[in-house]
Amino acid sequence: MRNSRALAAVVAAGAVVGLAAPTAAAWAGPSNIVAMPSVIARGGQLTVTVDGCDHPGSVESPAFPKTDLKQIPGGTTSSATVTVNHHAHPGAYDITALCHGKPPLTRPHAFTVIHGAARGGLGGSTTAGATSTDIAIGGALVAAAVVGGGVFWMRRRSENRV
Numbered sequence: 166m167r168n169s170r171a172l173a174a175v176v177a178a179g180a181v182v183g184l185a186a187p188t189a190a191a192w193a194g195p196s197n198i199v200a201m202p203s204v205i206a207r208g209g210q211l212t213v214t215v216d217g218c219d220h221p222g223s224v225e226s227p228a229f230p231k232t233d234l235k236q237i238p239g240g241t242t243s244s245a246t247v248t249v250n251h252h253a254h255p256g257a258y259d260i261t262a263l264c265h266g267k268p269p270l271t272r273p274h275a276f277t278v279i280h281g282a283a284r285g286g287l288g289g290s291t292t293a294g295a296t297s298t299d300i301a302i303g304g305a306l307v308a309a310a311v312v313g314g315g316v317f318w319m320r321r322r323s324e325n326r327v
Contacts, residue, residue: 194267195222198260200276207278208251214244215262215270222264228253228278234262253278 196217205211213224218234219241225231228250234243243264257274295303 194218195262195264195270198224198262198270198272198275200260200272202276204277204279205249206281207249207253207255209249211247211249211276212244213247213260213262213275214242215264216242218243218262218264218267220265220267222262222267224260224262226258226260226275228258228276234264249278255280 194217195215197215199214201212201214211229213232213234215222215224215234219236222234222243223231224234224245224247226247229247230250232245232247234245236243255278257277259271259273260275261269261271263269
C-alpha cells in the first residue's frame with residue numbers, strides 16, 4: 166500500500182511540473198541573442214537574431230538605435246537588421262533584447278566595432294591594378310621564359326645535326 170501511495174504522489178508531482186513547464190517557458194522571455202557578423206565597421210549593417218521572442222519586441226545597443234524585431238515564421242525567433250552608428254567608438258558592445266511583457270535579456274560583448282573597413286588580400290593593400298613591382302616581376306619572368314626557351318630550342322637543334 167505504501168508503494169502505491171508513493172507512486173501516486175510522484176505521478177501527481179510530475180503532472181504538476183509537466184503542465185507548469187510550458188507556461189513557465191512561455192513567460193521566460195528571450196533566451197539567446199546572436200549578432201552577425203561579430204566584427205563590423207562603423208556604418209555597417211548587423212543582423213541580430215533573438216530566440217524566445219514570439220511577441221513584438223526590439224533590440225538596442227549603445228552602438229545603434231532601438232530597432233523593432235520582426236518574427237521569423239514558424240517559431241519563437243525574431244530578427245532585425247540594424248545599422249551601426251558612424252560615430253560609434255571601436256570596441257565591444259552589448260545588445261539588449263526587449264520582448265513585450267517579458268524580462269529583458271542582455272548579451273555582453275555581442276559584437277565588436279572596428280575603426281574602418283576590414284582589408285583583405287596581401288597585407289591589406291589598397292592599390293588597385295598592377296604596381297611597378299608587379300610589372301618588374303612579370304617582365305623578369307617573361308624574359309627568363311624567353312631565354313630558357315631559346316636555349317632549349319638551340320640545344321635541340323644542335324642535337325639533330327649530329
